[in-house]
Amino acid sequence: MSIRRKLFSLLVLLMLAWPVPVAAQSGGPGQPPVHIVQWGETMFSIARRYGITVDALTHANGIPDPRRIYVGQRLLIPGPSVLADAWTVHVVRPGESLKAIARQYGLAWWTVALANRLLNPQLLSAGQVLRLPVGEGRAPHGALHTVRPGETLMAIAFHYGASLWDLVGANGLANPAVVLPGQYLLIPGERPSWIPAPFESLDLGPLPVRQGQALRVAVRTEEPVYLEGTLFDRPLRFAEEGGVYYALVGVHAFTEPGLYELTLVATGDGGEQAAVSVGVVVEEGGYGYERIDVPPGRTNLLDPVLVAAERERLEAVRNLFTPLRRWHGPFLRPVEAAISSYFGTRRSYNGGPYNSYHAGVDFDAGMGAPVRAPADGAVVLAEPLTVRGNAVVLDHGWGVLTGYWHLSSIEVAVGQEVQTGGIIGRVGSTGLSTGAHLHWEVWVGGVSVSGLQWLSASYPWSDLEATGTP
8 A cells, every 4th residue: 555545534434523512412312412632621621511520420330530531531411401502700799699690691590500509599799700601501500419428318308308209300311220429419499509518618718809909719618628729720628616717818919810620629538529610710819010211230130030039039038838827807008108119010120011000018117117017917938039029028927928028127037026017127128129119029828919908807707707607
């Protein structure tokens, strides 16, 4: 056979083997639909398309690692599902009801309730994010029940006071005697519920979260677990306090606005696991632009080699995580002075491109003004740096750290415990600075965020403290 004919035969075989771009196929009468994985899809994007959880999709297909799927793979779509061509996002405004929001988008209220796994469709809060199906998809009204080991369909029907045959019909079960652990069943007429055991509740705030803000994650479980999480492709680190697991996530100032997946995995003492995935909406930060003209005598401080070396030094401390939370209530201002430059402004140095941003808040304080600790903390860095000048970094616990640059003097030492309001240094103009001021920086999970959020009465912890939650 000639080389040309061999190549032609190989091309035909490749075309026959290439997966047909079909979104979903019918699994036959009484059978769940089948989705064929396309290029670029993830378990999160597929689950979101059908209005189900990643956990439900994973259990239905016996997938050990939801991060590993391949093009052409056939996935069973467990019911109930909300099939839509796309999804849009609605942020609840004060006074809005679920029925009014559903009517606005031409949807049934129970479609919105199921698509968002609302524990109580009558209870919405301002700022809550709802995902809404766009297209012809509709879902039946009812609760989602996760089958536990040893449960039977009869026992589930008895628990909800539902008819056994109503459950069979609502879920299209070919064999009522067979239900599998992890399988999701629709309970007609029941209040929607989506959080699998051992999860009891999940609270996020603030929502939507802006670029350059900190997001709080609070998780309650029925029993002690080992909790892991991922957001923005970064692992979450949890601390337990008062029976609640908490994590703080810093949203980078350059994070693209949009919908991101937050995944939580709880592991029990016996090694059993349960997972929850929800969407987190990031909105535009609304930051301005600023040109910085560096004096001729200090342009050498813009040397990329110097900048990289100093960044590496700070990396050794900015990702610290201490299980003890030292702060209580909003932070205090580190210095009493007007703000001369805000966090997040896109910056140009000496007329160059606006490809960097201001990672802190500048206070226009006079030379020698006292700089105070905004909250209790431990000193983890106190030394002169080339670009940032005399610098101090405080660890406040749970991945929250604060930095103080360009000081004229440092008045603390590494390892020292400081109290709220204690003097840690004096305002100066050392390093890359055009005049006396304090550059104050806040890190959450190693990411620079706006310190002004932590000075506000509505800082990330205020709503929990108002309700008496630790």
